[in-house]
Amino acid sequence: MIARIAAALVACVLALPASADIEIEEVTSPGGIEAWLVEDASIPFVALEFWFLGGSALDPAESRGATYLMTGLLEEGSADMDAQGFAAALEGLAASFDFDSYRDAVVISAQMLTQNRDAAADLLRAALTQPRFDETAIERVRGQVLSIIESNARDPGEIASTTFSALAYGDHPYGSAQEGSAETVGALTRDDILAAHRAALTRERVVVGAAGDISPEELGLLIDRILGDLPAEAPPRPGLAEFGLDGGTTVVDFPSPQSVAYFGHRGIERDDPDFFAAFVLNQVLGGGGFRSRLMEEVRVERGLTYGISTFLSLADLSPALLGQFSSSNDLVGEAIEVVRDQWADIAANGITQEELDAAIRYMTGEYPLRFDGNARIAGILAAMQSDQMPVDYIVNRNDYVRAVTLDDVNRVAAELLQPEGLHFVVVGRPEGLSPGN
Amino acid sequence: MLRRLALALGLTLTPFVAQAAGEVAEFMLDNxxxxxxxxxxxxxxxxxxxxxxxxxxxxxxxxxxxxxxxxxxxxxxxxxxxxxxxxxxxxxxxxxxxxxxxxxxxxxxxxxxxxxxxxxxxxxxxxxxxxxxxxxxxxxxxxxxxxxxxxxxxxxxxxxxxxxxxxxxxxxxxxxxxxxxxxxxxxxxxxxxxxxxxxxxxxxxxxxxxxxxxxxxxxxxxxxxxxYGPIPASDNLPPRMRPTEPPHIADRRIHFEDERVATPYVSIRMLAPVREPGDQAEAAALVYLSELLGGSGQTSLMGRRLQIEEERSLFVGTFYDATSVDPSGFSMVNAPVPGVSLEEAEDDLWRMVETFLEEGIDPGHFARIQFQIEAGEIYEEDDTQGLARSYGMQLTTGLSVADAEAWTEVLAAVTPEDVMAAARRLFDDPSTVTGYLMRPPEPDTEADTTEVSQ
Structure with a gap:
């Protein structure tokens, strides 16, 4: 059987779909808002993604958590509807709206049936442009946020990533959790929430992705209908975040049989000429799937973890190369050693041609499969605009990946991977983690 | 916001219409x-x-x-x-x-x-x-x-x-x-x-x-x-003979304390029927019951009363799994706001059940849920992987492709009277397991950061 598999493999490599077979239309609404659209009338609904860039990093330090709380309140009453009235109206249209806040963006994902699209758009416009921020709703959602903050304070994974960010970014908004602290959230006023709303949701910094049963003309009108009443201009974003963390290990005591390790160091900018080499390098090092170096060495060979992965964080204001795994308290020290050894090995010796080829085959083959349904396509279209990619990026992306050579990857590995610069935050009761690690 | 809170509490919110629609082809190989x-x-x-x-x-x-x-x-x-x-x-x-x-x-x-x-x-x-x-x-x-x-x-x-x-x-x-x-x-x-x-x-x-x-x-x-065709069938495939559940005749309680608990809550679980081949009506009525009683945090009875009007719950909801081989559970969960005890939260859940049985169903709410089930068929078509998974789950739990295809129609045929009858059967003096998830009484430690090396 093995010979047949090998034969099939060889025969197929050249036949991999070269690019996503989708046609993107650039749409500018009559009001001047730009959007990317993949039109597909086969299912009678449309998926829309509105990404308002800036996100919770716009919070003033003293009102940390304002954007997060504001985003949570968008579905809690608008115009002449209270929270229940809004929810009932949404149910009655069988539409779905998700309001989410992230470090760099407030993201609104919507799905609307063709049969009642205008009514759904009016409801979404009310949520975005006429939120009521009723005192009762503020208190209710504030209570929920405080409960989330309390949960995060007792979740080892959250403690690990929050501690790492605080050590790396200090007073910059990236240095604290977007939910805020019990103290800052407790002190937020309705005026703080109104200010966060004014700052976060503007026409100037919105990107729009759409996919499904809608024409370009209809989409332009729909966007203006939803966003037209928002203020045009956005306030400035915070400056770049300096990654101020050196190599080492920080242990946070936590009562658990297993330790969570969160680790990393500086990364690489999205517009760096070496970005794609670093992207492929990360795939070999600790990218998704079972075949990365770290998965192979830490899980498959030694059974030290259930899963380990690394990723290039492309946060707008500070790129980083990060990773995470969990190991029993008596094994985590050994696992950290293996990670450092792999880091050092690839920095010094590079990867092999075989590893490079396998990573490129996987990355170029997997990419077209992502364009799977209106909801996912709309999200990708918005994400690409948020990364300031040109509209032909999706067509050319696999060529960029294929153009990466072994020399490129290994040169970038020697520069990017810093085994001595790796910092590990370990949350748990790790055994044998001693100074000098 | 509620979705995020539920995730933080470790509760799983599944869309209440997680079933298959659309045409599928079905074959059987000789083996x-x-x-x-x-x-x-x-x-x-x-x-x-x-x-x-x-x-x-x-x-x-x-x-x-x-x-x-x-x-x-x-x-x-x-x-x-x-x-x-x-x-x-x-x-x-x-x-x-x-x-x-x-x-x-x-x-x-x-x-x-x-x-x-x-x-x-x-x-x-x-x-x-x-x-x-x-x-x-x-x-x-x-x-x-x-x-x-x-x-x-x-x-x-x-x-x-x-x-x-x-x-x-x-x-x-x-x-x-x-x-x-x-x-x-x-x-x-x-x-x-x-x-x-x-x-x-x-x-x-x-x-x-x-x-x-x-x-x-x-x-x-x-x-x-x-x-797959050349692989011979097994002559010794055993039937799925599992130990079966006797009637539950006693209420039981568990108290679980862990210092890592952030938001204490109470959970009440009782036995409930599931979808049976050719007989899915009772399960369909329970799907509606779960949605009307404890689905949406804003519009379900429990969400509306306990979260919004009385402000006694951070999160409240009901959970029902309609698709399994053997009978599963209908669960009610209540995480009270600070100052309301778990005992009171438990009483609140039962008070809502009684209110539901007394007041009945708001026809407008019922109609909205019916429309969402109908629209669910449209959205499902966009998620072929989800549809495939849904078929796998149904076919491995004893249902047929015909049952899967009929499910949306069975759901569409449910009336408010069916839901009330199913609710009365479910809540007619059930034996329950009631669990408290809570923190130990003594004040807990703050996370303690130690620099091991830099």
């Missing part, structure tokens, strides 16, 4: 392997899945976790493939693969470009009968599974609480045993245990092939006959 095809030609990709009608509830006594262990070992060597080569080949072809184990089923899934379907079938057919059990691999993988348990269960008080709730709830049925297994039994699982489980259950006449995506039923049938 008894069932084949289901769902066409979607929008993307040149396929999802290829093989589901086995076996899971954690089919394990021999004392070997909890063996079904899940076998699932992990399926990625190791066969007579033709080296250990890890299965996933490596999928990835080299630009695909991704994974697997999952539940009480009622074990499934294997790959997503690849449509022209790789034959290769996936070739490898999946190979490991159906030709897995090689290597002692070193078995030992290492057992460590991985113990780490998985530590990560997913032992590190989460909510997961430990759910495990204790299930163990208390089922007096006799193996749904009370965790899928991943009890730690002490995982540690004792052997190569022989794994091989015996594999040899018992992994046969074509116990498997369902589901292909969804850019293929035609004819293409799938041809490839399936080529790759």
């Amino acid at each position: 008894g392997m069932q084949v289901v095809v769902i066409e979607d030609h929008r993307t040149p990709a396929v999802t290829h899945m093989v589901w086995y009608r076996t899971g954690a509830a089919d394990e021999p006594p004392g070997q909890s976790g063996i079904a899940h262990f076998v699932e992990h070992l399926m990625f190791k060597a066969t007579d033709d493939l080296a250990s890890g080569e299965f996933s490596a080949t999928v990835e080299a072809n630009g695909g991704s693969d994974n697997a999952f184990t539940s009480w009622d089923y074990t499934g294997y899934i790959q997503r690849v470009a449509a022209d790789r379907l034959g290769l996936m079938m070739q490898m999946e057919a190979d490991r159906m009968r030709d897995l090689v059990f290597d002692p070193v691999e078995v030992a290492t993988e057992r460590s991985v599974i113990i780490e998985e348990r530590a990560q997913r269960t032992d590190s989460s008080p909510g997961a430990l609480f759910n495990e204790q709730m299930a163990a208390a709830f089922y007096l006799n049925h193996p749904y009370g045993i965790p899928i991943v297994g009890w730690r002490h039994e995982i540690e004792a699982l052997t190569l022989e245990n794994a091989r015996a489980f594999y040899d018992t259950w992994y046969h074509p006449n116990n498997a369902i092939l589901i292909v969804a995506g850019d293929v035609t039923p004819e293409e799938v049938l041809t490839l399936a006959q080529e790759h």
Whole structure:
């Protein structure tokens, strides 16, 4: 059987779909808002993604958590509807709206049936442009946020990533959790929430992705209908975040049989000429799937973890190369050693041609499969605009990946991977983690 | 906001319409392997899945976790493939693969470009009968599974609480045993245990092939006959004879304390019927009941009263799983606001049940839920992978393709009177398990940061 598999493999490599077979239309609404659209009338609904860039990093330090709380309140009453009235109206249209806040963006994902699209758009416009921020709703959602903050304070994974960010970014908004602290959230006023709303949701910094049963003309009108009443201009974003963390290990005591390790160091900018080499390098090092170096060495060979992965964080204001795994308290020290050894090995010796080829085959083959349904396509279209990619990026992306050579990857590995610069935050009761690690 | 809070509490919110719509093709191979095809030609990709009608509830006594262990070992060597080569080949072809184990089923899934379907079938057919059990691999993988348990269960008080709730709830049925297994039994699982489980259950006449995506039923049938067709059926496939649950005649209570608990809550669980082949009406009525009573945080009775009007709950909701082989549970969960005790939160849940039985159903709310079920069919078409998974779940829990196709119609036919009748049956003096998840009384420590080195 093995010979047949090998034969099939060889025969197929050249036949991999070269690019996503989708046609993107650039749409500018009559009001001047730009959007990317993949039109597909086969299912009678449309998926829309509105990404308002800036996100919770716009919070003033003293009102940390304002954007997060504001985003949570968008579905809690608008115009002449209270929270229940809004929810009932949404149910009655069988539409779905998700309001989410992230470090760099407030993201609104919507799905609307063709049969009642205008009514759904009016409801979404009310949520975005006429939120009521009723005192009762503020208190209710504030209570929920405080409960989330309390949960995060007792979740080892959250403690690990929050501690790492605080050590790396200090007073910059990236240095604290977007939910805020019990103290800052407790002190937020309705005026703080109104200010966060004014700052976060503007026409100037919105990107729009759409996919499904809608024409370009209809989409332009729909966007203006939803966003037209928002203020045009956005306030400035915070400056770049300096990654101020050196190599080492920080242990946070936590009562658990297993330790969570969160680790990393500086990364690489999205517009760096070496970005794609670093992207492929990360795939070999600790990218998704079972075949990365770290998965192979830490899980498959030694059974030290259930899963380990690394990723290039492309946060707008500070790129980083990060990773995470969990190991029993008596094994985590050994696992950290293996990670450092792999880091050092690839920095010094590079990867092999075989590893490079396998990573490129996987990355170029997997990419077209992502364009799977209106909801996912709309999200990708918005994400690409948020990364300031040109509209032909999706067509050319696999060529960029294929153009990466072994020399490129290994040169970038020697520069990017810093085994001595790796910092590990370990949350748990790790055994044998001693100074000098 | 509620969705995020529920996630933080470790509660799973599933869309209440998680069922299949649309036309599917169905075949049976000569060796008894069932084949289901769902066409979607929008993307040149396929999802290829093989589901086995076996899971954690089919394990021999004392070997909890063996079904899940076998699932992990399926990625190791066969007579033709080296250990890890299965996933490596999928990835080299630009695909991704994974697997999952539940009480009622074990499934294997790959997503690849449509022209790789034959290769996936070739490898999946190979490991159906030709897995090689290597002692070193078995030992290492057992460590991985113990780490998985530590990560997913032992590190989460909510997961430990759910495990204790299930163990208390089922007096006799193996749904009370965790899928991943009890730690002490995982540690004792052997190569022989794994091989015996594999040899018992992994046969074509116990498997369902589901292909969804850019293929035609004819293409799938041809490839399936080529790759799966030659595998002989087992003559010794046992029926799924599980210990069955006696009537619950006593109320039981559990109190679970863990210093890592952030938001205490109360959970009440009672036995409820599930969808049966050709008889899904009662389950359909319970789907509505769960939605009306404790679905949306704003519009369900519990959400409206306890979260918004009375401001006594941070999160309140009901959970009902309609699709399983044996009867499952209907659950009510209430996380009170600070200052309201768990005892009061428990009383609040029962007060809402009584209110529901007295006040009945708001016709407007009922109509909105009906419309959402109807619209759900449109949205489901956009998610072919979800549809495929939904079919797998239904077919491995004893339902037929006809049952799956009828489900939306059965849901559409439910009346408010049906829901009230089902509610009265469910809540007519049920025996329950009531669980409190809470923190120990003494004040707890702040996280303590120590610099080990810089």
